[in-house]
Amino acid sequence: MNTAQLAWFTARSSGIVAWVLATSSVLLGLALSTRLVRRKGVPVWLNSLHRYLGTLTLVFTAVHLGALVADNWVHFGVADLLVPMASTWRPGAVAWGIVALYLLVAVQVTSWCKRWLPRRLWHAVHLTSIPLFVAGTVHGAQAGADRGHAVVQWGALVGSAGTLFLLLFRTMSGSGRRRRGRSPRVGVGGLRSGRSDGGNALGDQGLDGGVEPAVGERGGQRREHEDAVRLLIALDDAEFLPGRLRDPGSGPEAVNIGL
Known part of the structure; x- marks a missing residue:
């Protein structure tokens, strides 16, 4: 050669x-x-x-x-x-x-x-x-000089199909999260933080970043079990996942990995 x-x-x-x-x-x-x-x-x-x-x-x-x-x-x-x-x-x-x-x-x-x-x-x-x-x-x-080979053609087909599937899956998942974010369901508010101003233990802005706190009051009495349910929903929407990577250079926000 x-x-x-x-x-x-x-x-x-x-x-x-x-x-x-x-x-x-x-x-x-x-x-x-x-x-x-x-x-x-x-x-x-x-x-x-x-x-x-x-x-x-x-x-x-x-x-x-x-x-x-x-x-x-x-x-x-x-x-x-x-x-x-x-x-x-x-x-x-x-x-x-x-x-x-x-x-x-x-x-x-x-x-x-x-x-x-x-x-x-x-x-x-x-x-x-x-x-x-x-x-x-x-x-x-x-x-490509090898574009006519069956292995190359099948590889390109599988790679393209996988990319299209994941891209559509990611787009649809992102649209679903945005729709949930616009729903009237609100985050944590007035949880037993010892505060009298209606705030919560996580700060003035709950996990949803500025939505009005849900106090869950009816007839002048606070219903603590409803607050607990809203807390679980807010934590699920905020995607607090075990093992999530965190970027030391970007503060407490989780790393947005990939595309």
């Missing part, structure tokens, strides 16, 4: 591995951000695995680009691999890969710098993992 053949096989294999790693990272991130995993708590090693998969995706993408430059069959230049539509070889297919590359770099860099960035900014950039997956899949389907 000569140098040209080695570069060509390296480019093909590293591209496939990079897509598999990216797909695994997206699937794990979506699973970690839904109740499929969070209901039982998120182990620390799963969050670490999610980060490692993203980093490995960037590493194998760099190997993929280096092998393409070293290959002397198509003669890719640096501009061909960094500027969309600059390549003379399948410019559209290559452009999809360039878009995926830029999104990958943005997601990984903001993840590494998460503790120094506003959480809204990090989360907005992290959501581009879905367009990243789409762009990478289209790039592989149009430019």
